[in-house]
Amino acid sequence: MKSFLTIGCLLMVVAWMGAEGGTVPGLSVAGMSVAGKPVPMKLPVPAGWPAPQYDFKKNPLTKEGFLLGRKLFYETALSRDSTISCASCHQQFGAFATYEHPLSHGIDNTLTTRNAPALENLAWQKEFMWDGGINHLDLQPLAPLTAVNEMGETVAGVLHRLQRDTAYVRMFREVFGDTAINTQRMDRALSQYLVMLVSADSKYDRVMQGKDSFLLPERLGYAIFQQKCNSCHREPFFTDFSYRNTGMPLDNTLNDFGRMRITGDRRDSLKFKVPSLRNVAITHPYGHDGRFFSLLNVFEHYRKNMVVTPLTDSILQHRLPLSNFEIGQLTAFLNTLTDTAFLKNPLFAPEGYVITPVFVHRH
Amino acid sequence: MVCVSGLVLVLGLKPSVRHPLMIRFRNCVGNRPLALTGELYSNSFGESFSVQQFKYYVSAVRVGDGGDRGWAGEEGSEGVDRGHTDEGEGSEVILKEAHLVDEGDSSSLVLHLSTDLADVRTISFVVGVDSLANTGGVQGGDLDPMLGMFWTWNTGYIYARLEGESDSAHSPAHRFTWDIGGYKDPSNALRTVTLALGGARGDGARDDGAMGGEVIWITADVLKWFDGKSPVHLAGSPICHQPGALAMRIADNYSTMFSVTP
Numbered sequence: 001m002k003s004f005l006t007i008g009c010l011l012m013v014v015a016w017m018g019a020e021g022g023t024v025p026g027l028s029v030a031g032m033s034v035a036g037k038p039v040p041m042k043l044p045v046p047a048g049w050p051a052p053q054y055d056f057k058k059n060p061l062t063k064e065g066f067l068l069g070r071k072l073f074y075e076t077a078l079s080r081d082s083t084i085s086c087a088s089c090h091q092q093f094g095a096f097a098t099y100e101h102p103l104s105h106g107i108d109n110t111l112t113t114r115n116a117p118a119l120e121n122l123a124w125q126k127e128f129m130w131d132g133g134i135n136h137l138d139l140q141p142l143a144p145l146t147a148v149n150e151m152g153e154t155v156a157g158v159l160h161r162l163q164r165d166t167a168y169v170r171m172f173r174e175v176f177g178d179t180a181i182n183t184q185r186m187d188r189a190l191s192q193y194l195v196m197l198v199s200a201d202s203k204y205d206r207v208m209q210g211k212d213s214f215l216l217p218e219r220l221g222y223a224i225f226q227q228k229c230n231s232c233h234r235e236p237f238f239t240d241f242s243y244r245n246t247g248m249p250l251d252n253t254l255n256d257f258g259r260m261r262i263t264g265d266r267r268d269s270l271k272f273k274v275p276s277l278r279n280v281a282i283t284h285p286y287g288h289d290g291r292f293f294s295l296l297n298v299f300e301h302y303r304k305n306m307v308v309t310p311l312t313d314s315i316l317q318h319r320l321p322l323s324n325f326e327i328g329q330l331t332a333f334l335n336t337l338t339d340t341a342f343l344k345n346p347l348f349a350p351e352g353y354v355i356t357p358v359f360v361h362r363h
Numbered sequence: 364m365v366c367v368s369g370l371v372l373v374l375g376l377k378p379s380v381r382h383p384l385m386i387r388f389r390n391c392v393g394n395r396p397l398a399l400t401g402e403l404y405s406n407s408f409g410e411s412f413s414v415q416q417f418k419y420y421v422s423a424v425r426v427g428d429g430g431d432r433g434w435a436g437e438e439g440s441e442g443v444d445r446g447h448t449d450e451g452e453g454s455e456v457i458l459k460e461a462h463l464v465d466e467g468d469s470s471s472l473v474l475h476l477s478t479d480l481a482d483v484r485t486i487s488f489v490v491g492v493d494s495l496a497n498t499g500g501v502q503g504g505d506l507d508p509m510l511g512m513f514w515t516w517n518t519g520y521i522y523a524r525l526e527g528e529s530d531s532a533h534s535p536a537h538r539f540t541w542d543i544g545g546y547k548d549p550s551n552a553l554r555t556v557t558l559a560l561g562g563a564r565g566d567g568a569r570d571d572g573a574m575g576g577e578v579i580w581i582t583a584d585v586l587k588w589f590d591g592k593s594p595v596h597l598a599g600s601p602i603c604h605q606p607g608a609l610a611m612r613i614a615d616n617y618s619t620m621f622s623v624t625p
Contacts, residue, residue: 058500133517138500142508142515155509183509184501262517264550264607 038062038175043123046200047209049236052123054137054195059188061195064174067351069193071171072186074350077161079151081107086141086190089116089150092348095279095339096120096197102290110149113254115290117275118283120342121237123195130272130288132243133262137194138187155183162186197348199278200236203336208236214336221333224326229277231315238277238337244313245270247306254289269311281338295334299327381477383576384426384457386486388464388472389624390417392585397466406589410597412529412539414466414585418512419523419617420505421488422461423555424476427454429484455479461492461520463505463512464583477576486579487557490618491522494553497546517605519544522552523617525588532601539597541588543613545606552610554618561623580624591616 041061043052059065072078073086089104090096096119098104104112114130128134134143144150145158162168163181173179175189204222206212214222225233234240243259250257250270259271272288286292292301302320306312322330346353390397392404397417405411457476465471496502497519512521521542532539545552560579589595592615603609 055500129516134515135498135518136500139508139515139518142501142513146515155507159509182503183507184503187501261605264605 038064041066043195044198046198046205050124053126054123054191059191061192062175064171065189065192066196068171068175068189069191070350072190073193078145078153078158079107080153080157083107084151086144090119093343095199095283095343097283100284102285104150106147106149107152112149113256114288115285118279119194119197120199120276120278122197124237125241127241131259131262132273137191141187141190159183159186199339199342201341202278202339207336215332217329217332218336221329221331224330225333228320228322232274233277239274241274243268243271243273245311246316247308247312248287248291249307251289251291256289258288267311277334278337279339279342281335295331381479382481384476384478384483385576385578386474386476387578387580389580389582390466390585391582397585399467406586408589408594408596410529410531412527412597414525414527416524416526417466417585419464419490420461420492420512420520421464421490422459422492423456424458424486424488425454425456426478426480426483427485428480428482453480460504461496461506463510483560483577485557485559487555489553489555491553492520494546496520514544519546519606525585529597531598533598534601539601541603541613543603543610545610547606550606550611552606552614554614556618556621558621558623561625582622582624584620587620588613588617591619
């Protein structure tokens with residue numbers, strides 16, 4: 001009965017997306033599951049984007065797999081004291097970053113050393129984390145799950161909990177054909193949810209598709225962006241997925257040397273992944289440790305506060321000169337990268353959750 | 364069954380006879396058996412230590428007969444040192460996937476395998492996990508990250524672990540933890556080990572297993588971790604938690620720890 005309800009909801013959602021204009025990346029789910037076989041699903045690949053990096057042959061997308069992944073994403077039982085889920089630090093209304101928090105919180109009043117990155121367009125990413133230490137999306141959840149200052153659990157502990165939960169036993173059987181619940185299946189299900197978090201319906205995207213047009217400051221800002229920012233924050237992902245030292249001095253309470261910790265190469269000291277600028281207006285604070293509270297802080301860093309060393313990125317050796325005028329126009333442009341359809345897509349929210357937009361003005 | 368045999372005969376193929384082959388691992392510290400219960404041992408620098416965990420992955424197990432036939436089995440998996448062919452021409456990979464030898468789990472100390480080779484003279488294996496498994500997402504079985512032989516924050520398998528306590532280790536609680544791994548150059552810690560089984564079939568190196576097959580006893584000596592090729596002191600390096608130069612040196616050392624027990 002419940003699965004029929006779920007399908008009903010999905011169909012409604014699909015209908016809703018159609019009503020919204022049809023460009024919302026979402027499920028291309030048609031029909032119901034036949035004879036217990038999961039319903040195949042396709043990743044929405046926005047026009048003009050390259051093929052995804054994720055290997056779907058090993059983990060074919062299905063409606064049931066996506067729903068299981070979504071349930072796991074919002075599952076607090078993944079943490080040792082059942083207080084924290086993936087969604088605790090990856091909040092949909094904040095583009096799956098942590099809204100207004102510089103450092104992610106863990107169990108037992110712990111803090112991590114980093115700002116939770118936005119989760120978007122992960123199917124196109126090859127490496128994960130600010131330092132790129134994780135080489136496969138399926139492996140990514142194991143890091144927060146086992147870190148003592150995040151969810152603080154063991155993989156075995158989580159699996160035992162899921163194995164005792166009849167709802168999960170049923171869902172794993174629907175997705176994988178039998179009731180075995182293991183590390184690989186849990187992570188593959190999570191990946192099915194995560195790859196669907198496609199953000200490609202911002203005003204910028206609509207302008208690029210000829211469906212909308214920039215206001216003057218947005219257009220001027222885009223031109224400045226292409227001149228001064230685009231070499232690292234490359235379209236359409238607004239990152240080139242590289243690791244760069246942008247002159248952010250070491251915080252001696254965090255001692256985070258970034259990429260160097262992964263490669264062991266001194267030249268990688270203080271290099272961090274170039275973050276995507278999609279939804280940047282709502283992913284503050286910024287930087288790998290959330291040290292910049294607003295976009296203005298970021299602009300001030302680039303034009304004035306950078307600590308330039310020989311290891312600082314070669315294109316930033318003279319910092320990044322920006323006039324007040326340019327900052328204003330750039331801000332206008334960056335605001336066009338906010339994808340409200342993504343932030344409010346009910347498919348990405350837990351089952352039965354009613355999304356209340358943060359920007360509704362209540363009297 | 365009859366049909367299959369008939370077909371084989373029609374095609375003129377000899378149905379291959381698989382010879383059961385058991386491999387048993389025996390972990391020791393010098394001339395003493397390894398115990399994980401707090402016994403004190405001493406390395407060649409006089410550093411005393413106890414061992415709490417001792418684990419290593421063995422993969423791409425290949426046996427050779429010293430003869431001149433072509434490859435009898437599949438190609439070795441990635442990571443096998445193909446240049447190393449002094450074992451002879453006739454050889455067969457009898458276990459491709461990684462097997463975790465864990466001193467704390469006696470069932471892991473035995474491998475039940477089989478081979479086409481009638482006369483096994485050499486055995487070689489890789490200590491570690493090939494790079495495909497290191498880059499291919501979440502694996503199952505002995506490679507399940509749940510087993511903890513895996514770095515979640517810097518993707519990669521821990522190929523071998525030696526963990527314990529030593530008064531010489533100036534680390535918190537005097538604990539030393541040596542987790543060795545790394546699949547990327549120049550920190551690729553995969554090591555291939557080749558062992559000769561000595562003389563002809565039936566010599567002291569092998570005895571009859573319960574199932575009537577051969578048994579190869581492989582001894583792994585913990586002491587070699589410290590000085591197998593170059594000295595690594597507990598006082599100087601009590602912690603190894605990532606790929607790199609130290610892990611490479613320790614991997615070089617432990618690659619010498621194996622011997623076939625007569």
